[in-house]
Amino acid sequence: HQAALLFFDFFQGVGKVFSVKWLDDGLVQCGGYCTAQGMVQQIGETGVAQSTLAIAVHTFIIIFFREGAKAVRTSVIVVISIGFFALVFPAIGAGVFRDGDSRYILPIPYWCWVSRKHIWAQVAGEYIWMWLSAFVSLAVYIPLYLQLAGYINPTWTGNHWWQFRIERSKKQGILASSGPDILTELHCHDRYPISYFFLVLPDSVVRWITFLDAANSPSSATFFATSVFGLSGLVNVALLYFGRPGKEILKLFSFFPKQVDHVIYRIVIT
DSSP states (O other): OHHHHHHHHHHHHHHHHTHHHHHHHTSOOOSHHHHHHHHHHHHHHHHHHHHHHHHHHHHHHHHHHOOOTTOHHHHHHHHHHHHHHHHHHHHHHHHHOOSGGGOSEEEOSSSEEEOGGGHHHHIIIIIHHHHHHHHHHHHHHHHHHHHHHTSEEEOOBTTBTTOEEEOSSOOOOTTGGGOHHHHHHHHHHHHHHHHHHHHHHHHHHHHHHHHHOGGGOOHHHHHHHHHHHTTHHHHHHHHHHHHSOGGGGGGGGOSSOBOOTTOSSOBOOO
């Protein structure tokens, strides 16, 4: 999942770089370049949102319920599904709506993206995934923190792996006995989703303002929000680099399970 996240981060970053041409020209206009920018940005932003959502859910299930660590096939299917949706959705839109004011990609107005006339494509093709990922990231981070801190303890008994109990007072987390290195390993996974929440928050606020009153949406707020949101790739790379020293970084791109010493389950990275 982390490999897919970085892959789509690259697309998202390239989409922003396209705007250098508009700065040089002094205007944004329709054409093949404009269409390419809109498609690349939607591919990247949607893929990042869906990959972050997958990481959040997968991490939560592995750490909290101690299930799904060996689900390599499921993980591969999820990654392939994310790639298929992120690539095909904008391709179909741009292929079907190609003429005049009904074009799928148009200046909006500072760069090129999905036209406001296709609000359904903005929502179904990106917004819903951004907001769902942000909400789920925050929702699963809270119980994960409480569980690792020792306030919530899953029972992990028999077929009822989903059951847990809430402690009246703080106890040693179940995973704490595995050592600080293991806790750092686990926290590396849940930092991606919670970071995404804070990166997407300003952008979401501005986009809601634009929905309600596009004419009076301040340009300064728009540029600030999109700049913060564009830091997604930088933040993810920083988390990758500083979260795993030295040779451990390279193992993030392996499609094979990584054994974690002294832990009773595996963390599968795809």
